[in-house]
Amino acid sequence: MKSFLLASLLSPLLTYAASPANPFSNYFLIGFADNGPLIRSVTTVLVLPPIDQNQTGFLKVYPELATAFDKGGSVTGTGIALLDDRNPCPNNLQDWCVGARLVFGDAQNSGDYAPAPVGSKLGVSITYDPPSKKHNIAVTVNGKLVSSLPPTSPDNLEVGRAIGFRTQIECQLDPCGTVNKHEYLDTRVVLDKKDMSFGDTAVGNKAKATWKTPDGGLTWTADKIVVEAHTYA
Numbered sequence: 001m002k003s004f005l006l007a008s009l010l011s012p013l014l015t016y017a018a019s020p021a022n023p024f025s026n027y028f029l030i031g032f033a034d035n036g037p038l039i040r041s042v043t044t045v046l047v048l049p050p051i052d053q054n055q056t057g058f059l060k061v062y063p064e065l066a067t068a069f070d071k072g073g074s075v076t077g078t079g080i081a082l083l084d085d086r087n088p089c090p091n092n093l094q095d096w097c098v099g100a101r102l103v104f105g106d107a108q109n110s111g112d113y114a115p116a117p118v119g120s121k122l123g124v125s126i127t128y129d130p131p132s133k134k135h136n137i138a139v140t141v142n143g144k145l146v147s148s149l150p151p152t153s154p155d156n157l158e159v160g161r162a163i164g165f166r167t168q169i170e171c172q173l174d175p176c177g178t179v180n181k182h183e184y185l186d187t188r189v190v191l192d193k194k195d196m197s198f199g200d201t202a203v204g205n206k207a208k209a210t211w212k213t214p215d216g217g218l219t220w221t222a223d224k225i226v227v228e229a230h231t232y233a
Contacts, residue, residue, distance in 0.1 A: 005114045023171050025230040028207035031164030037198060039065060039162040039189040041127040044187040048120050050179035051081050058082050060170040063161040065126050073159025074103040077124030077139040086111040091103060098122055099147040100137040102157060109155035114146035133158045165189050167227055176232040184225035194218045
């Protein structure tokens, strides 16, 4: 389905709200090197953190594969906190609203959205499919499939090949309050070809992880990515 996210930005309800000066905060990334390797797949598990009870804006927390196209392709499984009638899930501060999502230029398409209680394990699997030149996206909550964008979906788009993986915290509309400390577990990035220098590209902004490769640079794993709390002023 077409994502509600783009439509929400055009809503007359937003006359009272605005994006913060710095919408993105703490993150961890790996890849994004000039002439670096392409990423074939990524899997990770985000443990959904508590939601600030003062959060009344539009907050997103998500892992992301980013592509090399000029339009800035992004393939994600996203957790959303949004408390008004634009929320595709029931409005409350106990559940995140999660779904598979794809962004390319002005297009923001998604699979189904489902509520996921705080503390749930949000599993995200993204795999490049060479025949279709698209990515297969699957999102689970505590092991149960809740959202997907398969290559056969009309809402799935060719966004190019991924060159980097990162975690994101994004305050799309104020006020977002405090985003609590959170963790990504069992993250696994598989490249198209072996590259022993891939681990050297890892960068954390108030986030940390230790990467290792069991097969000489083709597969890179991090048992835990820890992202520190951030408060939007």
